[in-house]
Amino acid sequence: NAGVTQTPKFRILKIGQSMTLQCTQDMNHNYMYWYRQDPGMGLKLIYYSVGAGITDKGEVPNGYNVSRSTTEDFPLRLELAAPSQTSVYFCASSYSSLVTASYNSPLHFGNGTRLTVT
Amino acid sequence: SQELEQSPQSLIVQEGKNLTINCTSSKTLYGLYWYKQKYGEGLIFLMMLQKGGEEKSHEKITAKLDEKKQQSSLHITASQPSHAGIYLCGADPTGNQFYFGTGTSLTVIP
Numbered sequence: 001n002a003g004v005t006q007t008p009k010f011r012i013l014k015i016g017q018s019m020t021l022q023c024t025q026d027m028n029h030n031y032m033y034w035y036r037q038d039p040g041m042g043l044k045l046i047y048y049s050v051g052a053g054i055t056d057k058g059e060v061p062n063g064y065n066v067s068r069s070t071t072e073d074f075p076l077r078l079e080l081a082a083p084s085q086t087s088v089y090f091c092a093s094s095y096s097s098l099v100t101a102s103y104n105s106p107l108h109f110g111n112g113t114r115l116t117v118t
Numbered sequence: 119s120q121e122l123e124q125s126p127q128s129l130i131v132q133e134g135k136n137l138t139i140n141c142t143s144s145k146t147l148y149g150l151y152w153y154k155q156k157y158g159e160g161l162i163f164l165m166m167l168q169k170g171g172e173e174k175s176h177e178k179i180t181a182k183l184d185e186k187k188q189q190s191s192l193h194i195t196a197s198q199p200s201h202a203g204i205y206l207c208g209a210d211p212t213g214n215q216f217y218f219g220t221g222t223s224l225t226v227i228p
Contacts, residue, residue, distance in 0.1 A: 033216060035218070041220065041221060042122075042124070042206055042218045042219050042220040042221035043206065043218040043221075044218075045215060045216070045217060045218075048215055048216075056215075058215060059217070090160065090161070092216075094216070106151060106153075106163040106166060107151075107161075107163070107208075107216060109160045109161045110160065111159070111160045112159075112160055
């Protein structure tokens with residue numbers, strides 16, 4: 001199993017450009033998440049999905065959009081990129097609700113996408 | 119939303135010293151997770167605590183969830199350079215949204 005795969009690993013955007021960060025997982029996980037991590041900071045939840053066709057906002061959704069047409073894929077779309085969106089983006093997945101899981105079910109993370117907007 | 123405040127924000131210790139990182143929640147914790155992130159890399163799961171008073175250890179790292187379930191501490195004994203990185207606590211208060219703490223950056227000086 002590849003786990004959680006993110007592409008691209010690095011990207012430089014100009015202000016106003018748009019792009020899609022790809023995330024796919026092959027573990028049949030229901031829950032998927034997008035986080036951003038600014039330098040020296042913790043992770044902030046952008047959007048999450050509890051299953052195909054269902055998405056919801058996290059802490060910092062402005063400037064982003066997501067879709068979940070399949071269980072495997074959870075792309076993150078940036079429209080009109082701004083310098084404030086310079087960050088490292090992590091996608092994660094988990095099998096079920098972490099609160100009700102009967103076994104340890106930590107998040108599985110991708111390796112991140114480092115995005116710079118100039 | 120759940121707020122997880124970590125302290126200290128950063129820590130510089132001499133190799134061999136013990137240290138403690140705290141994670142305080144604004145709400146009751148139903149499961150608290152500790153992750154470690156090496157600089158520039160992804161997150162590594164360390165351990166999960168579910169019950170108030172629960173304590174878990176892995177090698178030289180021990181984590182505890184307090185009885186009132188609003189605070190957790192991570193203790194490293196005899197720190198080594200390999201312990202360096204960012205430590206993050208995380209929680210899932212609603213069953214849907216997994217939130218992370220503000221992070222603690224640890225530097226271990228040989």
